[in-house]
Amino acid sequence: MATTKLVNETTMDDDKHSLNAATTTSAWQDFLALIKIGIVNSNAMTTFTGVWLALYFTERSFFANFDIVLYAMIGSSLVIAGSCSYNNYFDRDIDPKMERTKNRPTVSGRFQPATALTLGLFFIAIGSVLLFLTTPMAGVIGLIGAFTYCVLYTMWSKRKTTFNTVVGSISGAVPPLIGWTAVEPQLTSVPIALFLIMFIWQPPHFLALAMRRKDEYARAGIPMLPVVHGFAVTKRQMIAWVACLLPLPFYLYPLGTVFLIIATALNIGWLVLALKGLRAKDDIKWATGMFVYSLNYLTILFVSMVIVTFIPF
Template identity: 55%
Template sequence: MEKMAKITLSNTRSISTLLSDLRSLFKAPVLIANVLPVLSGFWLAIYFTNASFMDHLNLFLLTIVGSTIVMAGALVINNWYDVDIDTIMERTKKRPTVTGHFSLNAVLTMGIVLTVLGFIVLLFTTMEATIYAFIGWFTYVVLYTMWSKRRYSLNTVIGSISGAVTPLIGWTAVTSGFHIVPIILFLIIFIWQMPHTFAIAMKKYEEYKAAKVAMLPVVHGFAMTKRQVFVYVACLLPLPFYLGMLGTTFIVIATILNIGWIVLCISGFFMKDDMKWAQMIFLYSVNYLTIFFLLVIIVTLPPFQ
């Protein structure tokens, strides 16, 4: 009985370790954060074309599944390519590519297979959605991970394109992307990623410096980074007004979110503890994106009968 108990415990730990490794390999929080704008883009396209969601349920599932698999493939390939950096940085030392739980060949194969499968699924939606997914994948894997991340402090700007196309994937699965709504959603995510990523780079300054990753705080210092954060957040202020068709409630809440972020940015010029400020900016940015994209869905929900 004791031996069986030990085997059971060992199996439980093995499953737990595998799930933890997969979560790390797929960067689960990042993956989920990128799926939400796809969902929001799809939902808004249904809303603005006066279509029925239930009539497009199969299309919705294909869009979400396909885009999620493509993004997972990109994140896995990023893990494969960045193994040397992950070995140095404290927060990434437990990734399976570093611990050796998964071989690098297996990780690369997984990333390629997931990417191909994801694009095959998306081809059953629309060509435009597939093209936007490819733009996101190519920008993240090639232009960001393999080319600019280690060389240029503009890597964040380049990498932000990949996250910003996510609502366009959802929208164009239903209708053409030549519409003010998906364009503004693209701009919001594109701009949002700069202060969000800069805050992370400040928090992990020593790790990025040791790994020789050309993040803005490492190359140009905290003072420059704080000014950049303020400028990018200020650029968000007018954007909700271009989505006036979503109603007054949306504009008011979105504007309050933006003003709150601006105030927090200004406080950074007076705070002596840069790390505390960076943590505040990071937490605000995470909640900002979640609230914003849940809000665009909530304000367009049909009224209860």
């Protein structure tokens, strides 16, 4: 009997430990979902590229300016995380209507609306303070990005107009500007080119997603371009946006020939894929290919910007 009791108590302790561990893991996963960790991570990459190139072109030491790098990276990530948390707070009425958003913690109730709102505003505030510790310009640009995403996109254009993707692209394009201005407040052709690449990249990226999720967006009442004007118009606009990327790498000519070749090859490849959409028999399959290409495009392009700085010319 004593042995049985001991075994039972041990089993109960193990069950409690497993339950606590599972609860902790679940809470952490819900937190990461609330701040949209995927968006935070991808924007951290573009922010770092802005920081790195500013240090490179102004011939400043990375380690001597490590505090600035740290403030810029943490500050921008907090502003983005806070903006995403606010987006989840505001969109909790339409998120249940879409397959990809119906399990968000603000929909399931695992995060209360007030908590999501409080965390969002807190992260934006703390992140902005860190950015202002680098330069006032970086802090202002961070606030512009947060305002554009939270107010102009989330609260207004997302539910009102097919231009919502364009409006949202402004906030998505500011991370490399934040990174650059954290080091060098003066905006030259390099950071402007980074901003334009990010700005123009986003419409074809998100329109591809909108094509794949057309029915969900329609059910939620969100006027995405494929919902309002159909696939044919969407395809033509995606081709136009991708074509606008072609000249932009040449504004980054100081990065050298290797980068220009990589960037131009990526642009031509994406344009060819976009043009194939005019004759695509399976629009969803084509849109999926465009979406995947856009993700690889961004990663390869921005990583190559950093790598080529180590190549002697």
